[in-house]
Amino acid sequence: MWTRLPSSALRLTGADRVDFVQGQMTNDLRGAPTPGVVACCFLNVRGQIEFFARAYKREDDVYLHLDAGQAEALAARLRRYIIFDQVDVQDVTGELRTVHVWGGQPVPGWNESGGDAQSFELGGGTVLAGRVNRTGTPGLDLHYLARQEAEVLAALGGEETPLNVLDGARVQAGLPDVTRDGFVGTLPQEVGLDVGGPLPAISYRKGCYVGQEIMARLEARGNAHYHLARLSGEGLPDRAEVTRGGKVVGQAGLHAGGLSLARLRKELAPGEQVEVGGVPATVQPLTPAPADA
Known part of the structure; x- marks a missing residue:
């Protein structure tokens, strides 16, 4: 089983590439192995998420894998911060494709006992693979050249x-x-991206970055008023306001399989009734998932 992922991508090269992106992102790329992969956010000065990415640290470059339509804006942001740094930012979205291979599926060339980021030959070309949890069981994100897609998918089977x-x-x-x-626009702690969350994307020990002061304050005080929750209901609208008694208490995400994840006020307990865009829903406990690579 594999699924095509709508994606965009940046490639950073130059002697200062790791230190430069380290000073922009929430997680510790410098401390990752080479090759290695970490989930991360790029925040604004208020600590709110502007971009989410998975950063691959390799011998010759840093590869940032993003959702579709994100690379151009992130590239523009990064370039604004380049002053004396020896770093080049390239948008390689048009050259690459990505699929996620669901957990438990064998991939020729992947070493199960190896690191979380590996490169190997598949379908006559080199692919970059990262161990990523997208379904509750860690699988693989495979990144490859668009011109080699037919051969890669045929070899994947x-x-x-x-x-x-x-x-x-x-x-x-x-x-x-x-x-x-x-x-986008929320605090990482509010949507499951904190240390110990289902998708940890923060290091509180890595040093300064844009928005870091807000993250340090939240770590010290622990006063985020929202957290990631799950809602059940039929026909819930995507990405709609969550209300209770006419008061906005959160924001729902994509509705899939009769459920939605939501940024929800912490005081709402499992079993309580809310509305998503006017449609009745029930607050459900959030089952912890294995940590993402």
Whole structure:
């Protein structure tokens, strides 16, 4: 089973590439192995998410894998911060494609006992693979050249599974997707991206970055008023306001498989009734999923 992922991508090269992106992102790329992969956010000065990415640290570059339509804006942001840094930012979206291979599916060339990021030959070309949890069971994101897609998919074998099925599995597993769920503009702690959350994307020990002061304050005080929750209901609208008694108490993400993930006020307990865009829904406990790579 594999699923095509709507994606965009940046490639950073130059002697200062790791230190430069380290100073922009929430997680610790410098401390990752080479090769390695970490989930991360790029925040604004208020600590709110502007972009979510998975950053691959390699010998010659840093590869940032993003959701579709994100690379151009992130590239523009990064370039604004380049002053004396020896770093080049390239948008390689048009050259690459990505699929997620569901957990438990063998992939020729992948070393199960190896690191979380590996490169190997598949279908006559080199693919970059990262161990990523998108369904509740860690699988692989495979990144490859667009011109080699037919050969890569033929060598991979198996059946293509639609994106909406993957969305249903990840929502059931309690795994947010910042872009698809519409959680851009929220604090990472509010949508499951904190240390110990289902998709940890923060290091509180890595040093300064844009928005870091807000993250340090939240770590010290622990006073985020929202957290990631799950809602059940029929026909819930996507990315709609959550209300209770006419008061806005949260924001729902993508509806899939009869469930939605939501940024929800912490005082709402499982079993309480709310409305998503006027449609009745029930607050459900969020089953912890294995941590993402």
